[in-house]
Amino acid sequence: MPADRAAGRVGPGLPGGRGGPLVRRCPPERASDGEPEWVGGGEPEWVGGGEPEWVGGGEPEWVGDGEPKRASDGEEVAAMSPAQDVAALTRAASDAADRALADVDLDRAVAAIERLGRVALASMLDALRRRGLFTAPGDRHTVQEVLTRAHVVPEHRGLIRRWLTVLTREGLLAEDGGWLCATPGAAEATGPALDRAWAWIGTEWRAAMGAALTIEYARRNAERLPDLMTGAVPAFMLLFPEGGMRLARALYRESVTARYQHGAVAALVAEIARRRRPEQGPERRPEQGPERRPERGPEGRPERGPEGRPERGPERGPEGRPERGPEGRPERGPERGPEGRPVQGSERGPVRILEVGAGTGATTEAVLPALDGVAADYLYTDVSRYFLDRARERLRDRAWVRFARLDIDADPGPQGYAPGSFDVVVGGGVLNAARDTDASVRWLAGLLAPGGWLVLSEPTVEEYWVMTSLAFMMADPGDGRAETGATFLTLDQWHAVLDRAGLRRAVTLPGAGHPLERLGHRVFAATTGDGPGAVSPDLAQL
Ligand SMILES: C[S@@+](CC[C@H](N)C(=O)[O-])C[C@H]1O[C@@H](n2cnc3c(N)ncnc32)[C@H](O)[C@@H]1O
Numbered sequence: 001m002p003a004d005r006a007a008g009r010v011g012p013g014l015p016g017g018r019g020g021p022l023v024r025r026c027p028p029e030r031a032s033d034g035e036p037e038w039v040g041g042g043e044p045e046w047v048g049g050g051e052p053e054w055v056g057g058g059e060p061e062w063v064g065d066g067e068p069k070r071a072s073d074g075e076e077v078a079a080m081s082p083a084q085d086v087a088a089l090t091r092a093a094s095d096a097a098d099r100a101l102a103d104v105d106l107d108r109a110v111a112a113i114e115r116l117g118r119v120a121l122a123s124m125l126d127a128l129r130r131r132g133l134f135t136a137p138g139d140r141h142t143v144q145e146v147l148t149r150a151h152v153v154p155e156h157r158g159l160i161r162r163w164l165t166v167l168t169r170e171g172l173l174a175e176d177g178g179w180l181c182a183t184p185g186a187a188e189a190t191g192p193a194l195d196r197a198w199a200w201i202g203t204e205w206r207a208a209m210g211a212a213l214t215i216e217y218a219r220r221n222a223e224r225l226p227d228l229m230t231g232a233v234p235a236f237m238l239l240f241p242e243g244g245m246r247l248a249r250a251l252y253r254e255s256v257t258a259r260y261q262h263g264a265v266a267a268l269v270a271e272i273a274r275r276r277r278p279e280q281g282p283e284r285r286p287e288q289g290p291e292r293r294p295e296r297g298p299e300g301r302p303e304r305g306p307e308g309r310p311e312r313g314p315e316r317g318p319e320g321r322p323e324r325g326p327e328g329r330p331e332r333g334p335e336r337g338p339e340g341r342p343v344q345g346s347e348r349g350p351v352r353i354l355e356v357g358a359g360t361g362a363t364t365e366a367v368l369p370a371l372d373g374v375a376a377d378y379l380y381t382d383v384s385r386y387f388l389d390r391a392r393e394r395l396r397d398r399a400w401v402r403f404a405r406l407d408i409d410a411d412p413g414p415q416g417y418a419p420g421s422f423d424v425v426v427g428g429g430v431l432n433a434a435r436d437t438d439a440s441v442r443w444l445a446g447l448l449a450p451g452g453w454l455v456l457s458e459p460t461v462e463e464y465w466v467m468t469s470l471a472f473m474m475a476d477p478g479d480g481r482a483e484t485g486a487t488f489l490t491l492d493q494w495h496a497v498l499d500r501a502g503l504r505r506a507v508t509l510p511g512a513g514h515p516l517e518r519l520g521h522r523v524f525a526a527t528t529g530d531g532p533g534a535v536s537p538d539l540a541q542l
Pocket of ligand 1: 363406408
């Protein structure tokens with residue numbers, strides 16, 4: 001381990017570390033501006049340009065030829081015991097994930113990621129100082145005062161409250177009887193020192209990860225934090241500058257955690273698909289040929305909305321609004337036709353895979369090649385048509401990949417997805433965007449056929465750099481995060497979510513002792529456990 005990590009140093013000019021004092025006391029000086037103010041009546045003015053238009057609202061679109069990919073000749077279906085299945089599955093995923101990092105100096109990469117967190121933390125304090133708060137020793141403010149003086153718009157107040165909690169927890173602020181103040185030395189981490197820290201982290205990141213677009217994006221957000229807080233700059237403009245996906249694509253590909261997760265998820269999906277024994281599964285109806293529907297609207301129609309706002313759910317109309325749900329499964333199967341008929345996976349043979357929140361396609365790009373030689377029908381979904389349009393273009397040579405819109409914040413049934421109609425449901429870093437993780441996981445579990453698998457990758461620790469960037473696009477959750485305001489569910493909370501959905505947990509990676517374990521990103525595989533792919537209950541907690 002590098003000496004600076006061992007000593008708990010986290011980067012130039014950045015004090016403390018996670019082991020620092022949780023709460024220090026404010027100095028006894030008077031607050032600069034008198035008694036705390038009750039601001040119940042005075043909402044800060046929202047200076048933003050209004051709510052960005054969301055890309056949803058149209059009919060779901062099924063594109064692609066819709067022909068499932070056929071198995072290559074001579075494919076063998078492995079016959080293994082449940083115990084062997086889970087152990088082999090775990091090993092295959094773990095090995096593949098590690099192979100994806102073969103050329104990376106992991107210690108350096110992990111240190112760079114941890115330092116990014118500290119730089120982001122200092123950027124929070126810096127942003128508040130740029131708003132005139134905590135500028136002099138002895139300046140102290142209540143939480144409410146911070147929100148008012150920084151002109152934080154209502155939708156970001158939960159996030160900024162959380163900032164204050166983590167700044168206090170990490171020792172940059174101290175709390176005393178409801179007053180917050182900057183701790184001695186904390187201010188030195190802001191201003192020019194912060195500029196140097198960002199430059200340094202950029203160099204480190206590039207050295208470890210081979211590219212530094214993530215840092216470019218994170219730094220750009222840090223610089224604009226005062227405007228993000230007030231809504232003057234919508235966060236999606238920073239993620240999709242000029243409507244381009246360059247930064248978003250980098251975010252989900254560049255870091256070691258992303259590479260690890262894609263490797264593990266791809267191996268899990270491929271192994272599950274290869275082990276599936278269709279002859280033991282539910283009887284499938286005969287397959288019918290694809291039927292193309294005309295595409296709706298020209299590419300990139302301006303009325304389709306902004307290039308982004310990907311993290312927050314779509315506009316939520318009343319239940320069952322006609323524009324919310326697919327009009328059946330138009331491309332294959334006897335059930336296509338009348339509006340509102342269920343969407344099904346393919347009818348026979350090919351493993352039916354549904355990806356939710358597929359977005360820029362980082363997970364997809366890892367999974368599709370891993371399915372080489374497997375008969376598969378892949379349904380690429382997202383809530384945002386912006387992503388679907390681009391994915392359709394990028395993946396046009398993969399005729400067995402189909403595209404549709406699916407909102408994980410709503411029951412898939414009324415959206416036209418039939419229960420039990422997929423063998424594998426994959427979600428790469430999307431479930432944290434759910435308003436109610438329990439509800440979304442239950443809905444996805446309901447889409448699984450007996451013996452089906454849910455394969456997810458998710459962060460399970462608070463990420464400070466996400467709190468200064470992507471979190472400005474995330475809706476306030478109504479689940480286990482609501483109480484604390486945390487951006488992500490913890491590992492224990494995740495396990496509980498999977499359990500409550502009636503799934504059997506089989507794989508959680510990386511395991512204890514892995515160099516990436518401390519970063520808290522996890523890959524989960526859980527099964528309905530009542531079909532041909534079932535694992536035995538005693539293995540469910542492996
Ligand atoms: C962090 S990205 C996931 C990364 C993605 N796997 C990729 O490779 O780009 C989150 C994705 O979830 C999608 N999303 C957000 N809210 C959603 C919802 N309610 N239903 C479905 N997808 C949603 C976003 O549009 C975005 O594509």
